Amino acid sequence: MLKQLVYLICGAFFLCGCANRAYPTDVKDEIGLAKSPRSEGHNSDLSNLLYLLLSAEIAGQREQYAVALDSYLKAAKISADAKVAERATQIALYAKNLEKAREAVALWIEREPNSASARKISALLYLKAGQLDQAVEQLKVLLTLNDVDIESTLIEVVKLLNVEVPKETAMQAMNQLIAEAPHNAEIHFAYALLAVDKGDYPLALNEVKRALELQPDWNKARILQAQVMSQLGDSRAARDAMQTALRRDPNNARLRLIYSQFLVKAGNYQQAEKELARILATEPDNQDARFGLAMAQMELNQEHKAKSTLMQLLRVPKWQMQAFFYLGLIEAKKNNLPSALRWFDKVSSGPIVFDAQVNAITALINLGRLSEARDRLRRVRKSFPNEALRLYLLETELLTKNKNYSEAFDLLNAALEEMPEQTELLYTRALVAEQLDRIDVMETDLSAILQKNPDDVNALNALGYTLADRNERLDDAQRYLDRAIELKPDDPAILDSYGWLQYRLGRYEQAEDYLRRAYQAVNDPEIAAHLGEVLWKMQKRQEAKRIWRDALRKDPQSEDMKKVKIRFKEAFQ
Numbered sequence: 001m002l003k004q005l006v007y008l009i010c011g012a013f014f015l016c017g018c019a020n021r022a023y024p025t026d027v028k029d030e031i032g033l034a035k036s037p038r039s040e041g042h043n044s045d046l047s048n049l050l051y052l053l054l055s056a057e058i059a060g061q062r063e064q065y066a067v068a069l070d071s072y073l074k075a076a077k078i079s080a081d082a083k084v085a086e087r088a089t090q091i092a093l094y095a096k097n098l099e100k101a102r103e104a105v106a107l108w109i110e111r112e113p114n115s116a117s118a119r120k121i122s123a124l125l126y127l128k129a130g131q132l133d134q135a136v137e138q139l140k141v142l143l144t145l146n147d148v149d150i151e152s153t154l155i156e157v158v159k160l161l162n163v164e165v166p167k168e169t170a171m172q173a174m175n176q177l178i179a180e181a182p183h184n185a186e187i188h189f190a191y192a193l194l195a196v197d198k199g200d201y202p203l204a205l206n207e208v209k210r211a212l213e214l215q216p217d218w219n220k221a222r223i224l225q226a227q228v229m230s231q232l233g234d235s236r237a238a239r240d241a242m243q244t245a246l247r248r249d250p251n252n253a254r255l256r257l258i259y260s261q262f263l264v265k266a267g268n269y270q271q272a273e274k275e276l277a278r279i280l281a282t283e284p285d286n287q288d289a290r291f292g293l294a295m296a297q298m299e300l301n302q303e304h305k306a307k308s309t310l311m312q313l314l315r316v317p318k319w320q321m322q323a324f325f326y327l328g329l330i331e332a333k334k335n336n337l338p339s340a341l342r343w344f345d346k347v348s349s350g351p352i353v354f355d356a357q358v359n360a361i362t363a364l365i366n367l368g369r370l371s372e373a374r375d376r377l378r379r380v381r382k383s384f385p386n387e388a389l390r391l392y393l394l395e396t397e398l399l400t401k402n403k404n405y406s407e408a409f410d411l412l413n414a415a416l417e418e419m420p421e422q423t424e425l426l427y428t429r430a431l432v433a434e435q436l437d438r439i440d441v442m443e444t445d446l447s448a449i450l451q452k453n454p455d456d457v458n459a460l461n462a463l464g465y466t467l468a469d470r471n472e473r474l475d476d477a478q479r480y481l482d483r484a485i486e487l488k489p490d491d492p493a494i495l496d497s498y499g500w501l502q503y504r505l506g507r508y509e510q511a512e513d514y515l516r517r518a519y520q521a522v523n524d525p526e527i528a529a530h531l532g533e534v535l536w537k538m539q540k541r542q543e544a545k546r547i548w549r550d551a552l553r554k555d556p557q558s559e560d561m562k563k564v565k566i567r568f569k570e571a572f573q
Helices: 002-017 025-031 040-061 065-078 082-094 098-111 116-128 132-144 150-164 167-180 185-197 201-214 219-231 235-248 253-265 269-282 287-299 303-311 317-333 337-345 353-366 370-383 385-401 405-418 423-435 439-452 457-469 474-487 492-504 508-521 525-537 541-554 559-567
Strands: none
Touching (some): 098 116, 116 150, 132 150, 185 201, 201 219, 219 235, 253 269, 287 303, 287 317, 385 405, 385 423, 508 525, 525 541, 525 559, 541 559
């Protein structure tokens, strides 16, 4: 088309210099006026056409699209050339002038009735206008055109419907099309695809089953059937569908690769490994299968094999960044942190850059390179502003683990200036404030959370426990923890808080009951410290000693148990 436009524009300049010169027949053929009689009227139409095309292109270059569209539409009415009408349609769509787009595409179809593109656009425009009958008529004609790949065409139509047309309109259009051709397997398949896109999986399953009834050997439909079954939670049926497809086409590597993905999703990593290895035995250059094999090997804890497989992908552009990342994970799992860091730092593009950066920061933290880790966190926050919350929380965790509570508090203050309503930041600052004995800030933050959501169980538990632990305002603590345990009666953390409150209230038997339930659920040193103290108070001292010693063996550095050792020295003599 561009060549033709350049040719036409050059013709216009030629016309300006030689107005009376006769034009060769091939030029007139090119612009669609060859069959007009040789006359002054004909020459006038030709001049007008060239002028309109030239002015349209100049207007387009100047981004005056309304002018360009008007000129092209006028030119399309004069010219018998379908490409002029096509160009007018394209400009109208770009300018989002649907009325003129419908006018232009009608001219295009008039000049080129067998144009699949024109029919598709016409159908879409009718759908946008809510004219279903006319849209379906265009689709029917489209499917009867010679040299049209019906399956590919319908898939393209479904993509347009999914993006451009409301769900109800799109579904009605496909219903009408099926009513017109109920025995067309491709239409049922296309309807199933549309139903998947719209989230209607039962309808999708029904339509793909109908497609397979009409065309049983259609593996693409069989794959879609398996995917829909999987979405509906019927993993066994999905697997059976894939196995049926493989029996029909055992040498189809793509089919086997998809089957291996089903196996991975179902947790059958050993069988997935076998399927992927089978693909590579016959197609050693199938790098998609090689990457899948590496993932299966990692799930099977075969890190040595996975590393060898990933190393083969380092020179494959599609998988190189993924290979860097997973090699880093393998080294991190083996606690080879310097090596893991080097691999993570090689990830420079693609969707896993952020994850690689976070893992690199985690490696730096575990290596004790805290200042460097914080510098990276600040840089990554600037590069990934949408992940700022996660990164602020990670840096806060780094600081609190090292007991830098003042710095953590300042960091959270800065984060809350950026995101003042962020519940996770308020909750985290409340916990840090408690460590700094800033109970006023802690209570303010937790109250702000409860004001937004009175049933935020974490805030209820934190506020209730803190008051109980400090033996202050126990009535308020009771109110908070009564609601928390009503919401989550079996949560170990809440059982612990509630039991500790009962201890503060002098209700030792109730305290013992709640704390035992918490300790049975989670063998945690903090719960052990509380339960042991209650038992000690109830003169069950041998059991208290045993629980405390077990807790110390589990975590010798537990702050709660350090406090117990100071307060109950005789228990550890």
